[in-house]
Amino acid sequence: xxxxxxxxxxxxxxxxxxxxxxxxxxxxxxxxxxxxxxxxxxxxxxxxxxxxxxxxxxxxxxxxxxxxxxxxxxxxxxxxxxxxxxxxxxxxxxxxxxxxxxxxxxxxxxxxxxxxxxxxxxxxxxxxxxxxxxxxxxxxxxxxxxxxxxxxxxxxxxxxxxxxxxxxxxxxxxxxxxxxxxxxxxxxxxxxxxxxxxxxxxxxxxxxxxxxxxxxxxxxxxxxxxxxxxxxxxxxxxxxxxxxxxxxxxxxxxxxxxxxxxxxxxxxxxxxxxxxxxxxxxxxxxxxxxxxxxxxxxxxxxxxxxxxxxxxxxxxxxxxxxxxxxxxxxxxxxxxxxxxxxxxxxxxxxxxxxxxxxxxxxxxxxxxxxxxxxxxxxxxxxxxxxxxxxxxxxxxxxxxxxxxxxxxxxxxxxxxxxxxxxxxxxxxxxxxxxxxxxxxxxxxxxxxxxxxxxxxxxxxxxxxxxxxxxxxxxxxxxxxxxxxxxxxxxxxxxxxxxxxxxxxxxxxxxxxxxxxxxxxxxxxxxxxxxxxxxxxxxxxxxxxxxxxxxxxxxxxxxxxxxxxxxxxxxxxxxxxxxxxxxxxxxxxxxxxxxxxxxxxxxxxxxxxxxxxxxxxxxxxxxxxxxxxxxxxxxxxxxxxxxxxxxxxxxxxxxxxxxxxxxxxx
Amino acid sequence: xxxxxxxxxxxxxxxxxxxxxxxxxxxxxxxxxxxxxxxxxxxxxxxxxxxxxxxxxxxxxxxxxxxxx
Numbered sequence: 144x145x146x147x148x149x150x151x152x153x154x155x156x157x158x159x160x161x162x163x164x165x166x167x168x169x170x171x172x173x174x175x176x177x178x179x180x181x182x183x184x185x186x187x188x189x190x191x192x193x194x195x196x197x198x199x200x201x202x203x204x205x206x207x208x209x210x211x212x213x214x215x216x217x218x219x220x221x222x223x224x225x226x227x228x229x230x231x232x233x234x235x236x237x238x239x240x241x242x243x244x245x246x247x248x249x250x251x252x253x254x255x256x257x258x259x260x261x262x263x264x265x266x267x268x269x270x271x272x273x274x275x276x277x278x279x280x281x282x283x284x285x286x287x288x289x290x291x292x293x294x295x296x297x298x299x300x301x302x303x304x305x306x307x308x309x310x311x312x313x314x315x316x317x318x319x320x321x322x323x324x325x326x327x328x329x330x331x332x333x334x335x336x337x338x339x340x341x342x343x344x345x346x347x348x349x350x351x352x353x354x355x356x357x358x359x360x361x362x363x364x365x366x367x368x369x370x371x372x373x374x375x376x377x378x379x380x381x382x383x384x385x386x387x388x389x390x391x392x393x394x395x396x397x398x399x400x401x402x403x404x405x406x407x408x409x410x411x412x413x414x415x416x417x418x419x420x421x422x423x424x425x426x427x428x429x430x431x432x433x434x435x436x437x438x439x440x441x442x443x444x445x446x447x448x449x450x451x452x453x454x455x456x457x458x459x460x461x462x463x464x465x466x467x468x469x470x471x472x473x474x475x476x477x478x479x480x481x482x483x484x485x486x487x488x489x490x491x492x493x494x495x496x497x498x499x500x501x502x503x504x505x506x507x508x509x510x511x512x513x514x515x516x517x518x519x520x521x522x523x524x525x526x527x528x529x530x531x532x533x534x535x536x537x538x539x540x541x542x543x544x545x546x547x548x549x550x551x552x553x554x555x556x557x558x559x560x561x562x563x564x565x566x567x568x569x570x571x572x573x574x575x576x577x578x579x580x581x582x583x584x585x586x587x588x589x590x591x592x593x594x595x596x597x598x599x600x601x602x603x604x605x606x607x608x609x610x611x612x613x614x615x616x617x618x619x620x621x622x623x624x625x626x627x628x629x630x631x632x633x634x635x636x637x638x639x640x641x642x643x644x645x646x647x648x649x650x651x652x653x654x655x656x657x658x659x660x661x662x663x664x665x666x667x668x669x670x671x672x673x674x675x676x677x678x679x680x681x682x683x684x685x686x687x688x689x690x691x692x693x694x695x696x697x698x699x700x701x702x703x704x705x706x707x708x709x710x711x712x713x714x715x716x717x718x719x720x721x722x723x724x725x726x727x728x729x730x731x732x733x734x735x736x737x738x739x740x741x742x743x744x745x746x747x748x749x750x751x752x753x754x755x756x757x758x759x760x761x762x763x764x765x766x767x768x769x770x771x772x773x774x775x776x777x778x779x780x781x782x783x784x785x786x787x788x789x790x791x792x793x794x795x796x797x798x799x800x801x802x803x804x805x806x807x808x
Numbered sequence: 809x810x811x812x813x814x815x816x817x818x819x820x821x822x823x824x825x826x827x828x829x830x831x832x833x834x835x836x837x838x839x840x841x842x843x844x845x846x847x848x849x850x851x852x853x854x855x856x857x858x859x860x861x862x863x864x865x866x867x868x869x870x871x872x873x874x875x876x877x
Binding site: 260334458497637734 | 872873875876
């Protein structure tokens with residue numbers, strides 16, 4: 144070949160080679176963008192972040208990192224679940240299915256054969272003498288736990304494709320499903336007593352009535368020669384006669400002059416001043432000699448030394464360094480987190496909202512506890528996030544949700560619980576928690592690169608909770624529930640007076656309405672063939688209800704399960720989902736089957752914001768550093784989005800599609 | 809109507825039951841075993857059949873969620 148021709152051929156070959164390299168690079172970039180195994184993804188799950196509040200705080204310049212992400216990336220409202228409750232919403236996100244597919248319809252489910260309620264996402268069995276959970280052997284008197292959510296979690300699918308992942312405190316994952324990655328359970332994790340949080344309050348104040356509070360226990364004590372002797376309360380001990388709670392003694396020596404005390408527990412001694420919190424104190428409950436003990440931990444708050452003794456003790460949390468129930472995968476992960484970032488709340492809903500509602504803690508005291516929860520999460524985030532190199536990193540924050548529940552009343556003068564003095568002191572509580580979440584985002588943004596996708600999302604938004612609607616009272620007044628002829632109206636136990644042989648429908652849970660169906664409920668009387676007509680009749684009447692106080696509709700939508708759900712469990716939940724207007728929610732007593740006298744009442748509880756309403760009125764948020772193609776993304780799109788980022792097709796039953804894809808659903 | 813029935817327990821299980829009865833503060837191994845059977849019966853049977861209702865216990869457990877009273 145002549146030299147000139149050979150040079151020309153080499154040039155052409157070189158050009159081809161360059162073109163091939165360019166094409167390869169382009170296709171690699173496309174693979175990264177559209178889903179390849181070198182992709183990385185960060186998901187921040189911010190429970191209860193509300194688009195209206197986010198917009199307001201961004202406009203006020205209080206959330207610069209969110210404003211930057213919204214401006215440079217994408218920001219959408221995120222359609223929440225039906226109903227918009229956290230266990231349902233996070234299950235939608237986890238599985239890519241709605242409640243018909245994952246079987247979680249409400250915080251509260253009922254057994255149709257007994258009408259007894261239970262927490263929807265997990266079942267904690269009463270104490271047994273011993274049992275195994277996987278490789279766990281729980282000692283005598285412990286409790287068993289069963290995960291009730293159906294369907295694969297997205298991280299289990301990632302596991303099958305070899306994608307590394309870390310999932311921190313995602314709700315509706317207790318006990319954690321089997322996983323290869325590092326997961327820690329969140330909302331739904333009980334305390335050591337098997338409840339969702341039971342505090343103890345020790346006082347010598349005779350006006351504090353014993354056991355008259357909800358979500359806690361008031362324990363009367365005597366101060367004798369400056370000393371209080373009392374017991375910490377642990378799990379029920381089924382090997383003792385009558386299965387009494389296990390107890391561990393402690394003493395408090397109060398300084399006669401100063402507001403200071405020394406507390407002694409199991410050989411540990413520490414000093415607290417009035418108004419001071421202890422660190423986490425490990426406690427070991429001896430259930431039966433030689434057979435086994437259970438370890439927990441709690442925090443003490445010394446509320447008052449003189450003239451009245453007042454000591455708050457937090458719910459007894461499962462000790463993450465030596466957990467009595469499975470709370471992480473691998474089981475050593477919770478201990479590793481403790482080593483890296485110190486002890487932390489393991490109870491699913493860590494903020495002690497009941498202590499504030501009951502008046503045991505005041506706003507300032509509760510806020511200190513709630514800030515500790517967020518500080519613990521941020522410590523763990525700061526320990527874990529720098530280690531993230533590949534795959535998926537999911538981190539959950541509870542603070543906006545719980546504190547929007549508790550402090551809405553202080554930022555909304557229209558709220559029945561608004562108090563100008565209290566508002567002056569802590570009216571910015573919600574805002575300050577939003578600002579802290581913005582700081583977390585500020586740590587993430589500099590770490591993003593071309594192969595990393597960020598999603599920041601919430602499961603639902605928020606709204607004021609001004610007025611309660613007592614659904615069961617309304618059903619009674621409208622003839623759908625009948626009381627027994629010999630009903631004892633002084634007995635307020637759930638459904639105790641109901642004549643099930645004449646009752647056609649009942650309410651249970653925060654949004655659920657059930658038909659008393661023949662063949663399903665224990666004393667069902669409505670033929671399945673007549674159920675739809677009855678549901679339509681009730682729906683028409685519910686949508687027509689107006690609040691006599693302001694003429695506003697109380698209920699703005701009511702979805703039939705047959706219309707709202709797809710999947711094998713569509714008919715195992717409520718038959719109708721009651722969607723309350725903004726400002727309204729199911730009343731406190733009606734949720735478990737109580738019958739307050741009035742259909743509508745003001746809500747003066749400290750729990751003053753809520754989201755268990757018409758799902759279209761409380762959307763969540765979705766932000767990303769990439770362009771979101773979907774105009775109306777939904778929670779059920781998130782699992783398919785995560786899978787698509789790693790080049791994995793969505794699985795059977797998933798009803799959403801990647802938010803980055805413009806393809807049809 | 810209120811008849812009695814003897815159940816034979818022997819060997820290792822009896823030894824373990826005796827240890828549990830002693831450690832749990834029961835006056836006899838019979839009392840301990842009756843207690844265990846009562847507990848299991850109340851869990852299996854519906855309230856209408858003689859089982860005990862756990863509504864209050866369930867309510868107590870759920871109250872910590874914050875959403876209910």
